[in-house]
Amino acid sequence: MSQNSLVPHTYLYTFNCAEEEQYLCKLEVRSMFRSNLHTFVLESSINIDPSRSPFIKEKIEVLFICDTLEDLLRGVREMPPLNGTYKVIGINYRDIDHLDKMGFQERKEIARQVACLIPGVANLDHPEIVFAITKVKGKWFFGYYSENQGIWLIHQQKPHNYSTALTTRVARALVNIAVPELTGVKVIDPCCGIGTVLVEALSMGVNIIGSDYNPLVMKGIRNNLTHFGLSGSIFLRDIRDITEMYDVAIIDMPYNLCSVVSDKEKFEMLQCARRFAKKMVVVTTEDIDGILNEVGFEIADRCEVVKGKFIRQIIICY
DSSP states (O other): OOSOSOOTTOEEEEEOOOGGGHHHHHHHHHHHHSSOOOSSEEEESOOOOGGGOSSEEEEEEEEEEESSHHHHHHHHHTOOOOSSOEEEEEOOOTTOOTTTOOOHHHHHHHHHHHHHHSSSOBOSSSOSEEEEEEEETTEEEEEEEEEOOOHHHHTTOOSSOOTTSOOHHHHHHHHHHHOSSOTTOEEEETTOTTSHHHHHHHHTTOEEEEEESOGGGHHHHHHHHHHTTOOOEEEEOOGGGOOSOEEEEEEEOOOSTTSOOOHHHHHHHHHHHHHHEEEEEEEESSOOHHHHHHHTOOEEEEEEEEETTEEEEEEEEO
């Protein structure tokens, strides 16, 4: 058998995003996987929970990569006995090459063939283990399957919200862009508003602190966190009063009619961020490249998020 031994630490991800989100999706992939996304499938050695991302649809923890289906069937036959019940599914990813695509009946039949060879007890309705098989660039992939639980969709139902706040999808991607590695990272959202970013970050286990200078939002932030069973440190504080150091700052620059910010104030905000954060991911509707350079930030990557005629820039700085 060629290339069909057990594959250590290989994961296959499929993605799905709207056309206007494709640049945000690709920036998230570059940040989390240190790789470029050219199609809607990605092979990586990095293990990410698919529910972390609003764009990852599914993940296969790969056991076998085979040149032929026959090779894969032989490999499955040699698997050790399972400790739980299982089922097998066949999947096609978005925009799959027609040479790799399996028709509905073909997928069912291949899944049945594979399932019959697995040493264990099948359960199609409530399996403890789900396996998946797919074909990418002529190779057969088989392994443990998991899918996105769409946690950010639940977070859309916050008790308190702003009409101009980031969507939960954008906020979740923003956190992943800012904090690709969850452990050992100290994060701050110093202009947290109603807490959209905080909810997404805390739900992923990010060590994040929120603060805002507006006393009117404090109760709303805390109610939003409590509503989803989350807890975090929230402070009523001006960004200029932050003294402790952070690994990352996430800043959604004020931009609505109730939060008119002058160039001088933008400079002061970003100058403060430069003082207390090693890395910053900033969201802006205006060109602030000059200010970023002036306060000492170097732009590492960026993308645009378009919603109708409304355009946000997401910029990664060090």
